[in-house]
Amino acid sequence: MAGYNTFSTALVPPQFLKSAFLVGKIPFRTSRSNPSVCYTLYIPPHAYNPDPSRTTDDNPAYSLPQLPLIVNIHGTGRNAESCRDRLIDFANKEHVAVLAPLFPAGSDGPFGLDSYMLLRTKGLSSELVLLDILEEIGSIWPGISTQKIFLTGFSGGGQFALRFLYIHAARVQAISIGAPGRVTFLNDQEWPKGVGNVESIFGVGTRVDIEKIRVTPIQLVVGSEDNFIHGGDDFWTFVQDMKTRMAMTGTPNPQAVQDPSLETIKTGRLDTLTKLRDSFQNDGINATLDIVPDMAHESIKALPMVLEFLQPQIGYFRKTSHS
Template sequence: MNKTLSTDDVPPQFLKAAYLVGHVPLKALASDARISYTLYIPPTHYKTGPNAKKLPLLVWIHGTRRKLDALDGGDLVSFAESTPCAILAPLFPAGLDGPNDLDSYKSMRSKTLRSDLALLSMLDEIAPRWPGLETERFFMLGFSGGGQFVHRFLYLHPERLLGISVGAPGRATMLDLTLNWPNGIADLESLFGLAVDRKLIRRVAIQLAVGSADNEVHGGNEFWEWLQKLKGKDPKLSEGEIWLP
């Protein structure tokens, strides 16, 4: 079957059996099969039909370890059931821009990836399959590396966001016109063809969470000094393979 199967095509009592509600299996992104995504859609709250109220959508961006366990019966499932809302969780695997690449998805733009556009493609894919989800404007949540993604996505696409929660991002992008991306926004327009719209950003509800454990550099200073020396010895190591601010 080449036609996209929509929840409007399936009788409500069969949606769970068809894996269209509850835990939705990881699916390859059509525009870039290296990337995949999964959803959790609370079965008792998802409604179909022209008069059904759409469920809000929370996009959850993973951190560097790519752990998705919070969506596998964890806290996010409880949150989705009690709110209620649906959860979309992209998976940007390591190694997209080279064998040592851990960070390329966080900066929105790398040698082979525009991660912001990949996310927008996911939303375009799920909209016709799950017309009962609100995909035009949504909420975003990310911790650590995921927080970096959410923070930068806000600068590029504030018109799509209702609210964001940024947890301990580590490397922040400042609204600084003297620093280049991803430390500042001096070259943002030339890189992305977009301008920062501060008025639209102010309309987004923003939470920044920093905890008591966020008071030291990951790996310690000695690790980063060693990494800097390693990069200096081997200029073939690109920013996508070892990204140092």
């Protein structure tokens, strides 16, 4: 963002980075483009190069390669800190950085729990905020590679990840999409059910780059027991009754009644991801569907399979980016 003054780790001697909270667990920072969004990082201190351009310095820290970046998107519960902390051991071992954004609830009124999952709403342009956060990280932490990211998310985070891939495939090196309750298909329906009107949502010239998606490694991960309807039938009957009452009584926030996040969920997540995998195959997209045995809607149990998917992708990225 033009005119935004900041500093870089290139200005800080390596021995002071930890004391300045510039490596290790990074305290939540406010997004410069949207102060309602914040983010945290984990940067393995032993693997971080504060200034990759300083190639003639005798300090061995300046000879370290840039760190690949995993972006882990939270679900509806917004457990961003856990999204960071669960990956610390992996980050230390594999020499990667971890970014966990925190998107607010309520940005589009009282039912704004899911706004960030849709990428672009009246109150929040979550994918633009993430792109700006990546730019900001690249300027503050030049030792982190931000042009191509490893994107992962579970539940609501899986929804965000899938839709971000559609609109910004060029920025995604590999992606793990975990157990989303709703998905967007590559058909002519309107967003977020389909991609038929992405130009009207994201701007003139926006298109879904199928060819880039086809060459992006994609994991779909879900539990074998994660096939129940979120909230149950009684909950969705209540939601529909509430929408009807609000529409009839002239709610002061009529857009909330049409909120896509309030549309009835009719399919369990296992069936939903299976259907998405099959539709991908019809478009020539090879996505791996990993089903975790004896797992319901539990992100922590999916983590080993997610990391098993990411590890070789990170290795390949590191090898090809330095070849």
